[in-house]
Amino acid sequence: MSDNTAKAREIAKRLLQEGTVAMVLGWEKGDEPYVSAPTVIRDAADAERLVVDEYCIHDLAALLPDYRDRSEKIAIFAKGCDSRGIVRLIQDRVMPRERLYIIGINCPGMKDPNEFFRAASGLSKAKPAEKAAKCLSCQYPNPVVYDEIIGEPQQPQEDKRFAEVDKIESMSADERYDFFIKEFSRCIRCYACRNACVACNCRTCIFDETKPQWVRRSTDPVNNMLYQIVRSMHVAGRCVECGECERACPVGIPLMLFNRKLIKDVDQLFGPYQAGLSLEDDAIPPLSRYRVDDPDEFM
Numbered sequence: 001m002s003d004n005t006a007k008a009r010e011i012a013k014r015l016l017q018e019g020t021v022a023m024v025l026g027w028e029k030g031d032e033p034y035v036s037a038p039t040v041i042r043d044a045a046d047a048e049r050l051v052v053d054e055y056c057i058h059d060l061a062a063l064l065p066d067y068r069d070r071s072e073k074i075a076i077f078a079k080g081c082d083s084r085g086i087v088r089l090i091q092d093r094v095m096p097r098e099r100l101y102i103i104g105i106n107c108p109g110m111k112d113p114n115e116f117f118r119a120a121s122g123l124s125k126a127k128p129a130e131k132a133a134k135c136l137s138c139q140y141p142n143p144v145v146y147d148e149i150i151g152e153p154q155q156p157q158e159d160k161r162f163a164e165v166d167k168i169e170s171m172s173a174d175e176r177y178d179f180f181i182k183e184f185s186r187c188i189r190c191y192a193c194r195n196a197c198v199a200c201n202c203r204t205c206i207f208d209e210t211k212p213q214w215v216r217r218s219t220d221p222v223n224n225m226l227y228q229i230v231r232s233m234h235v236a237g238r239c240v241e242c243g244e245c246e247r248a249c250p251v252g253i254p255l256m257l258f259n260r261k262l263i264k265d266v267d268q269l270f271g272p273y274q275a276g277l278s279l280e281d282d283a284i285p286p287l288s289r290y291r292v293d294d295p296d297e298f299m
């Protein structure tokens with residue numbers, strides 16, 4: 001058992017025994033050695049199920065909206081990216097800070113179980129990488145908010161996040177359109193990207209509405225493009241760059257290209273601003289607040 005797993009179990013057990021929290025959101029081993037699946041622990045005896053290993057890639061913060069209408073206090077394990085999602089949920093008033101006990105994990109990077117699934121099933125001949133793609137450009141491996149923390153502090157990766165965005169920006173408008181329409185034509189509208197997203201936390205999602213049906217469910221190029229544009233704009237300035245949408249996409253659409261273009265634009269046009277870094281009042285996303293000196297050259 002790793003030190004982090006032992007520490008995680010000890011903390012969860014203590015919090016449940018002393019009644020500080022009613023439940024703990026963590027990870028437990030799944031059917032395969034490369035799966036550490038999200039789990040909920042309510043009994044101190046079950047703390048022994050918890051693990052913290054190199055496969056704990058799922059963002060537990062994305063589960064918090066399921067508990068928004070309840071009152072119990074929740075302990076949640078949070079890597080750097082997860083902690084930014086928690087900040088966003090608090091700012092979006094989905095979950096009050098007082099209802100959370102955040103157990104931070106200084107994160108050395110995770111492996112992507114999906115790559116192991118594909119290799120094991122023969123769907124891919126590629127050897128799974130030592131680190132998930134999203135972790136190769138991680139700027140905040142250490143939690144930005146926590147009540148207690150485990151693991152050694154980690155260094156951020158070299159910031160190459162916008163290299164692919166720069167390439168897209170150098171294309172002509174027609175080339176860009178062709179590029180994205182080709183990528184989005186592969187979308188099967190499974191909504192895995194939306195479901196994995198901590199910024200997609202509306203009670204009723206526009207894509208589920210049928211009266212009126214704003215975006216048709218057919219997977220034709222126009223409706224697929226509409227889906228992607230609307231979702232990207234909805235998370236503009238709120239995306240915490242956790243990379244879970246792209247990782248969840250079963251057909252490998254490079255969703256982070258779209259997200260990072262908007263992260264770059266929001267940062268340059270309305271910032272400097274990166275989502276989910278602080279709970280201070282002035283850290284509310286620029287597109288979620290009004291100021292009399294907001295830029296208005298476009299009007």
Ligand code: SF4
Nearest residue numbers: 080081107109135138
């Ligand atoms: S993105 Fe950063 S914090 Fe998140 S799993 Fe990867 S290395 Fe850890």
Ligand code: SF4
Nearest residue numbers: 197239240242243245
């Ligand atoms: S849009 Fe993707 S990267 Fe951004 S918060 Fe949602 S899941 Fe994470």
Ligand code: SF4
Nearest residue numbers: 187188190191193249
């Ligand atoms: S996860 Fe991929 S295929 Fe599914 S809706 Fe999102 S972009 Fe489309």
